[in-house]
Amino acid sequence: MIEQPEPLHGVLARRDSIVAGLRRLLPESGVIAEPLRLKPYETDGLSAYRQTPMAVVLPETTEQVAAIMAFCSSGGVRVVPRGAGTSLSGGALPMEDAVVLGLMRMNRILDIDYADRCAVVQAGVTNIGITQAVSARQFFYAPDPSSQLACMIGGNVNMNSGGAHCLRYGVTANNLLGLKIVTVDGQIVDIGGAHLDAAGLDWLGLLTGSEGQLAIVTEVTVRILRSPEGARAMLAAFKSNEIAGACVDSIISSGIIPVALEFMDRPAIHACEAFAHAGYPLDAEAMLIIEVEGSVAEQDDLLGRISAICARHDPISLKVAESAEQSAAIWKGRKGAFGAVGRISPDYLCMDGTIPTSQLPAVLRRIGEMSASYGLQVANIFHAGDGNLHPLIMFDANDPSSFHKAEAFGADILKLCVEVGGCLTGEHGVGVEKRDLMGVQFTEIELDQQRRLKSAFDPGWLLNANKVFPLTAALRAA
Template identity: 85%
Template sequence: MIALPEPKAEVLARRDDIVAGLRSLLPADAVIAEAERLRPYETDGLTAYRQVPLAVVLPSTTEEVAAVMAFCHREGIRVVPRGAGTSLSGGALPLADAVVVGLMRLNGILSVDYADRVAVVQAGVTNIGITQRVQEEGFFYAPDPSSQLACMIGGNVNMNSGGAHCLKYGVTANNLLGLRIVTVEGETVEIGGAHLDAAGYDWLGLLTGSEGQLAIVTEVTVRILRSPEGARAMLAGFRANEVAGACVDAIISSGIIPVALEFMDRPAIHACEAFAHAGYPLDAEALLIIEVEGSVEEQDRLLGQIRTICERFDPVSLRVAQTAEESAAIWKGRKGAFGAVGRISPDYLCMDGTIPTSRLPEVLGRIGAMSREYGLQVANIFHAGDGNLHPLIMFDANDPVSMHKAEEFGADILKLCVEVGGCLTGEHGVGVEKRDLMDVQFTATELDQQRRIKSAFDPGWLLNPHKVFPLAAAAA
């Protein structure tokens, strides 16, 4: 288990005063301090870790956030920001002596401008909510994390969320223009706006993916894009991981960049097929889902070219969707992957490393060996175009031995990702989960440099202080 810092006893001792102070700043229903009502906030998407916070506040405006931050700063109270609580790395895990600032009530879409292709939304708007608002005009917000029905744009900004289509459209950082933030001192600051590129330091780039370490995000200006004329998927099953990997290389080398290029290994294929009945080939060792965009004729042409490439790799199965419905069927299994694995195992850890794409066969081979060694099953889902690997490690959280092994197994996979030239996290963030592995990827000098930036924003380390940086380093 990953250690959490000791709560500050003097803060715990002042709990009633702190709650009263918060209640003087916010409407009555915006401060939660009763044990049973705090319970829903004790964890996030990393459910193995739980900690009831000191209090939860649910501000409805930036001004209320600023008032809470100023109060907490003055009182020396730690703050943990929270959106929808879908983080898979424990990004929203509370501390016993911390106030959780829940941003879900900041849920307004403030403006949409189709001519300038921007929308200004509050932090608690869901990812899908932006697209839902603009799709009637044919627009969409591009990053599409799997949790997009629930996850909130403020959380997306803080974790720099990705998705299945970022090979073409980029991740959150590539789709933002501006932020309204509240500093740890409670000051409201505008970053960027509706224009491209900063003139001074790139605060927008630094804040994106900063995991709640630097400031609280209350509003976000996002780019909205016109949807393509259409999109269609195909599916190709292969006899070996190496063969599917070589096929991915061949597609990219041909000059075609599909909008999505997803890879599933045999255990993932079987789990998803049993769950979704998507017609996946059960005799394949590896499956690719490839999606292209454009007019129907353009889709036909691109899918035809990709099909020809796939045929060079002796596929066991090759199916090009002819309609949007067939396309949706191909995606159904992939999109249901987490649910599918959840059905065959009581619990699973969803890992998130990135590797150079050319090392995929070797990495999958070594993960397979580890799986046998640890005695835990693993299914691999991979954004093959960009090297982002999601091994799902199956275990039983009620069995401490199983849980411990799963964590060790996960850590070994991430170390392997770094060893082959990749990184600890491609899109889920470091959070609590990967905090103690940071020194696998970074030198002490590099971590110190990052810590000094954190200190520049948050000298007292009040913001989400038990995440990202190893505890010893954080305390130093």
């Protein structure tokens, strides 16, 4: 279990006056302090961890956010920003002594400019909401995390979210132009704008992925892109992870960068097939879903080249979609992977490390060995183009020892990712979940540098405390 430090009792003792102060800043419905109504906010996508916050505030304007921050910082009250609460790393986990600042009521699209290919949206607009707002004109917002129906752009900015198409379109950081932020002491600041690149220091780049440690994001200016003429997928199944890995290498070295290149291992194939009946080959050890874009002729050309490459790697089967419907069928299993694993196991942990892609076969072998020694099943889904690995570790939450084993297994996988040249998290963030592993990837000098950077924005360490940085040293630097 990841340690949750003692709350600040001095702050807890002032709870009533803090809530009263917040009520003076917001309309009646904007402050929640009744225990029963706080329930829905006590956890996020990492549901094994729960804490009831002191209060939840739901501002509707940037000015209200500024007033809340000025009030909280003057009183030394910690603040936990929250979008849709879909974080898989506990990024939005509340604390007993903290106010949760929910951005979900700031859900308006403020401006769409097709000529300049950008849109200004409030932090509580969902990821898919941006694409839906511009799809009639055949535009889209590129980053597409799995939680895109629910997750909000403010959270995407804070976690620098990715998705299945980042190999072609980049992650959140590569698709932003500007932010409106509120500093810890309640100042409203515009960062960037509708133009490309900063002239001074790249605050936009630093704030993206800062996990709520530096400021509150209230508005985001995103780039929107014209949709390709079309997209189509193919499926290739192989006799071993090694062969599938070699096939990925051959595709990349041929000069083709598919827009998506997804790898599933045998347990993942079986789980997804049982759930979605997508026609996945059950005799395969590994499977690739490969998607290309362009006109029908361009798709034919690229899928033809890729099929020829796959054919040289002794495939068990190759299936090229002939239509959008067949493409959707190929994706159906992969997109339902989390639900599928949920059906075979009462609970699972979704891990998120990145490895150099050449290490995949060796890493899967080691994960297999760990799976045997922990006695827990694991299914692996992998963004094969960019090296982002998602092992799904299955356990039983009703059995505390099973959960502890799953956490230890997960930590071992992440340490392995760092050992082979990768990192602890590719797109889910550090949050609470990987906080205590930061020392595996960074030296104390490097962590201290990051802590001083945090202190430059948030001298009192009031923003999303007890996350990202290991606890003891965080206190020292503060």
